[in-house]
Each structure stands twice: as structure tokens, then as C-alpha cells.
Amino acid sequence: MYLTRFRVNTARPGARRLLGSPQRLHAAVMSSFPCLLPSDAQGATAPSGGPRVLWRLDHRARAEVLLYLVSPDRPDLTHLVEQAGWPALADPETPGWETRPYTPFLDRLTTGDRWSFRLTANPVHTIRRTEGEPRKLTAHLTPVHQMGWLLKRQKDAGFQIVEKPDADRLLPGGTTYKTKTEHHGDRYELTVGDQRSRAFDKPGRSAPSGRKPRPVTLVTVTFEGRLDVTDPQLLRRTLTQGLGRAKAYGCGLLTLAPLARTA
Missing domain, CATH: 3.30.70.1210 (Crispr-associated protein; domain 2)
Known part of the structure; x- marks a missing residue:
């Protein structure tokens, strides 16, 4: 399991389109997992009822919106950085989001x-x-x-x-x-x-x-x-x-x- 945090650049038109529609944002979140086929994305859960992809927007302030994800697999949010982040600042060390293993915390x-x-x-x-x-x-x-x-x-x-x-x-x-x-x-x-x-x-x-x-x-x-x-x-x-x-x-x-x- 992984916990991910992504800060949304609310000044970008792409960010405003995503924030304006939970359906669009859901599709963007599910596109972060190469292992998920399009037919799997709507349910976003294992057939056995196991861990699923969960996400939440936290509106800390008008210009500070954080996207949190909990997922069984490590996500790749490159497309979100390009649409709704700061792509010019991204590099391999700081790609524009933070992901950490979640299982050690759950086990404790x-x-x-x-x-x-x-x-x-x-x-x-x-x-x-x-x-x-x-x-x-x-x-x-x-x-x-x-x-x-x-x-x-x-x-x-x-x-x-x-x-x-x-x-x-x-x-x-x-x-x-x-x-x-x-x-x-x-x-x-x-x-x-x-x-x-x-x-x-x-x-x-x-x-x-x-x-x-x-x-x-x-x-x-x-x-x-x-x-x-x-x-x-x-x-x-x-x-x-x-x-x-x-x-x-x-x-x-x-x-x-x-x-x-x-x-």
C-alpha cells in the first residue's frame, strides 16, 4: 500500500477543469496506475473486496488544494503534473508529488x-x-x-x-x-x-x-x-x-x- 500527496496548481486551466468535475478527476486518478485496465478503473477495487484506490481533495486555502491517494500500487502522476502541477520544476528527485509506503504505518x-x-x-x-x-x-x-x-x-x-x-x-x-x-x-x-x-x-x-x-x-x-x-x-x-x-x-x-x- 502507498500514500501519495500532490499539490494542485489552482492557477492552471487544467487544474480548474479537474477540480470542477469529480468524474474527470476520478478518471485522472485512475490513469495513474498502468496496471489498471480501463474496464477496471470504474470499480477501482480488487475482485475479492481488498484494498482499492481512494482519493480525497483537501482545500486548505483558496490557492492550496492537496490531492491525497491511498493505493495498492505506486502511482505515476506525471500527467497530473503536466495538467495541474508545476512541470517546469519537476525532476527525477522531485517529480511533483510525494509517495511513501503505507503498509509499515498500517502494521504499527x-x-x-x-x-x-x-x-x-x-x-x-x-x-x-x-x-x-x-x-x-x-x-x-x-x-x-x-x-x-x-x-x-x-x-x-x-x-x-x-x-x-x-x-x-x-x-x-x-x-x-x-x-x-x-x-x-x-x-x-x-x-x-x-x-x-x-x-x-x-x-x-x-x-x-x-x-x-x-x-x-x-x-x-x-x-x-x-x-x-x-x-x-x-x-x-x-x-x-x-x-x-x-x-x-x-x-x-x-x-x-x-x-x-x-x-
């Missing part, structure tokens, strides 16, 4: 470890407006429900979100209730932000005769916080297979970082 994970984490995800659920109507997949749009979406998945993902000490909670117990809906806003070391709604065309999507296919609509949010490792094996699976839906479009990649030191 142990129960009880505490990490900072970052995850961009597509929190969704199914609803039925009327009795007998087929259930429809729809996005969670409020931070409370988006947070609940992640909390419901933490056990099966091999981690537990850290709870705040009572002294650090603004609300009594950190949790309030309204119409039987749990609000987690002050209970956990967890924030939800950078909500984005994107609509884009997906090649090959069919529609009734004479009509234009409806675009794919994708709502994403970014979670940040602290977690404890509860099951290293499950967490390794989460880190290499992703969490949630829309993995082909930049969702599901969970990354860990050491906790910031405090004085």
Missing part, C-alpha cells in the same frame, strides 16, 4: 492508539415520503445528522470517536434531545464542515428516450476530530477500502495524524 496500529483524523464522506440515508413508495437514497444535510451517520459506523470501522471531558462540554452531559433526536454537537472531539454539493454528468448513464440524462448529485462533508483505535484489523480495512459511498468521487478516504502537542 494497535488497540488504544489515539490519533487525529480527517475524512471526507457522503453521509446518506434512505427515506420514504408516502406509504408503499420505494425508499429513496438522500443526503444528510444537517451537521447533527451527518455526525450521527459517522458515529453509527465507528464500531464496525475499528475506532471510537473520543468523548470530551465533562469540564470541556458547554452543554450538560454534552448532549441534548429534541423530538427523540439525539444531538451530539458538544459531546465528542468531532467537527463537521466544508459541506459541498456537486452535480456532474456521468458517462454511460441512461435516460428515457428523448430526454437528457439527469446529472449525478453529490453532497460531501469533511469530518475532523480525534479517535481511539478499538480494532486494528478493522481500522486497517477502513483505511484501505474506505468508509461510506461515492468512493470513486473523492469520498471515504480516512487519514490519521499524530496528535498536536500542547504546552
Whole structure:
């Protein structure tokens, strides 16, 4: 497994085209692996359900956008450097991206470890407006429900979100209730932000005769916080297979970082 970081040159027209379409960026990411045939690129996962290609965009600032990849094979991002990087500065020693082996880090994970984490995800659920109507997949749009979406998945993902000490909670117990809906806003070391709604065309999507296919609509949010490792094996699976839906479009990649030191 490999972890890769690429800084996008947002001033270039090619970069703006890629950033404007998750479909284009997905195709560009999958083109980084010579071993993948075009027919394999859409799934981006092994037939056995093993590690897959995951990617995520981190918008640190307007002019600082980082692309992260986790992949079973080492990528070649030469084409991305030419389209959306700094090709004049590239050389064999610094080709325009950084790739490091990821497996040694994964192997060191142990129960009880505490990490900072970052995850961009597509929190969704199914609803039925009327009795007998087929259930429809729809996005969670409020931070409370988006947070609940992640909390419901933490056990099966091999981690537990850290709870705040009572002294650090603004609300009594950190949790309030309204119409039987749990609000987690002050209970956990967890924030939800950078909500984005994107609509884009997906090649090959069919529609009734004479009509234009409806675009794919994708709502994403970014979670940040602290977690404890509860099951290293499950967490390794989460880190290499992703969490949630829309993995082909930049969702599901969970990354860990050491906790910031405090004085």
C-alpha cells in the first residue's frame, strides 16, 4: 500500500477543469496506475473486496488544494503534473508529488492508539415520503445528522470517536434531545464542515428516450476530530477500502495524524 500527496496548481486551466468535475478527476486518478485496465478503473477495487484506490481533495486555502491517494500500487502522476502541477520544476528527485509506503504505518496500529483524523464522506440515508413508495437514497444535510451517520459506523470501522471531558462540554452531559433526536454537537472531539454539493454528468448513464440524462448529485462533508483505535484489523480495512459511498468521487478516504502537542 502507498500514500501519495500532490499539490494542485489552482492557477492552471487544467487544474480548474479537474477540480470542477469529480468524474474527470476520478478518471485522472485512475490513469495513474498502468496496471489498471480501463474496464477496471470504474470499480477501482480488487475482485475479492481488498484494498482499492481512494482519493480525497483537501482545500486548505483558496490557492492550496492537496490531492491525497491511498493505493495498492505506486502511482505515476506525471500527467497530473503536466495538467495541474508545476512541470517546469519537476525532476527525477522531485517529480511533483510525494509517495511513501503505507503498509509499515498500517502494521504499527494497535488497540488504544489515539490519533487525529480527517475524512471526507457522503453521509446518506434512505427515506420514504408516502406509504408503499420505494425508499429513496438522500443526503444528510444537517451537521447533527451527518455526525450521527459517522458515529453509527465507528464500531464496525475499528475506532471510537473520543468523548470530551465533562469540564470541556458547554452543554450538560454534552448532549441534548429534541423530538427523540439525539444531538451530539458538544459531546465528542468531532467537527463537521466544508459541506459541498456537486452535480456532474456521468458517462454511460441512461435516460428515457428523448430526454437528457439527469446529472449525478453529490453532497460531501469533511469530518475532523480525534479517535481511539478499538480494532486494528478493522481500522486497517477502513483505511484501505474506505468508509461510506461515492468512493470513486473523492469520498471515504480516512487519514490519521499524530496528535498536536500542547504546552
